[in-house]
Amino acid sequence: MSSILTNPLYRPLLEIVKSARNGIVYGGKIRFSHALVINLLYRSGPPLPRLREILQATKNHAEVLAGFAIIYKICCKILASDSFLGPKNGRLIKFLSGAFGSWIVYSQHFGYFHPGITHQITLYCFSRVLIAVGKILLDSYLGHAQPQFKNYNGNIILFKDLTPNQQKKLKSAIYNRSWKYFAVFTWALVMLIYDYQPQYLQSSLRHSMAYIYDVEMDTWSTWKDFIGL
Structure with missing residues (x-):
């Protein structure tokens, strides 16, 4: 397995997976604490349904960050390999990748994310x-x-x-x-x-x-x- 981590052939895929993993971890940490505080302040009722709400909000936030990270990194890899854009247009590539990723994830056009x-x-x-x-x-x-x-x-x-x-x-x-x-x-x-x-x-x-x-x-x-x- 260690050979996969050091193999340049798998490097682009591993970078995408790592970004998605970091999005899940960061989104989970941020949303869990936020949802916990909001639930304690403004919600009432049995603890189990409230816990489900917190966990669901945490899951939704992690999905958003991970989804954007995956789409963004994939777009960057594809556009960087394009002969017209190439690696010399890194800023344009990142701008276009961010635009496409946000169209899928943040624009609410498709309704896949919360x-x-x-x-x-x-x-x-x-x-x-x-x-x-x-x-x-x-x-x-x-x-x-x-x-x-x-x-x-x-x-x-x-x-x-x-x-x-x-x-x-x-x-x-x-x-x-x-x-x-x-x-x-x-x-x-x-x-x-x-x-x-x-x-x-x-x-x-x-x-x-x-x-x-x-x-x-x-x-x-x-x-x-x-x-x-």
């Missing part, structure tokens, strides 16, 4: 992608436009003339400021939508917000009721 989980993962990734794209555009602008800044002495200096440490501090300051605006705008919209049309928010987000913020109608006869013991 829609709620694919929806959650996609929204989770979108926020990270949006921030990453902003950083890429900023770095590209600073590198090509070479804007002017004032140093501590009030003198005008180009971005390229800053020391590496100064460039790093400047980028960090811009990142932090843009994050502040992003966070403020996001949470302002979330609270507005929750008050205006809450049914359009994702269900777990809606339930957690209701649990945290909708306390105006609650009544507490004792401190034990207030604390929730």
Whole structure:
């Protein structure tokens, strides 16, 4: 069996299997803890059906990550062997493979994978992608436009003339400021939508917000009721 692991002929297949395995493990770890907490907070009833719900959610999440990993890696291998694309277009190959894999797994076009989980993962990734794209555009602008800044002495200096440490501090300051605006705008919209049309928010987000913020109608006869013991 060890000869199979070291045989270059089986290497592409082993990489696909390994990615799928890692997707199952990671998805299982993430979803089990999340489903356990959500179930304890918002569900009631006999423990066995609740345990089944947790395990089913864990299975669904693992299937999504493993399914995308398999399709993505297969596409990468196929496109990399194509004479037109070839290994020199690695970024295009990964973009196309990601697009095809997401069409099968995350777009909900075929209905093979759990829609709620694919929806959650996609929204989770979108926020990270949006921030990453902003950083890429900023770095590209600073590198090509070479804007002017004032140093501590009030003198005008180009971005390229800053020391590496100064460039790093400047980028960090811009990142932090843009994050502040992003966070403020996001949470302002979330609270507005929750008050205006809450049914359009994702269900777990809606339930957690209701649990945290909708306390105006609650009544507490004792401190034990207030604390929730």
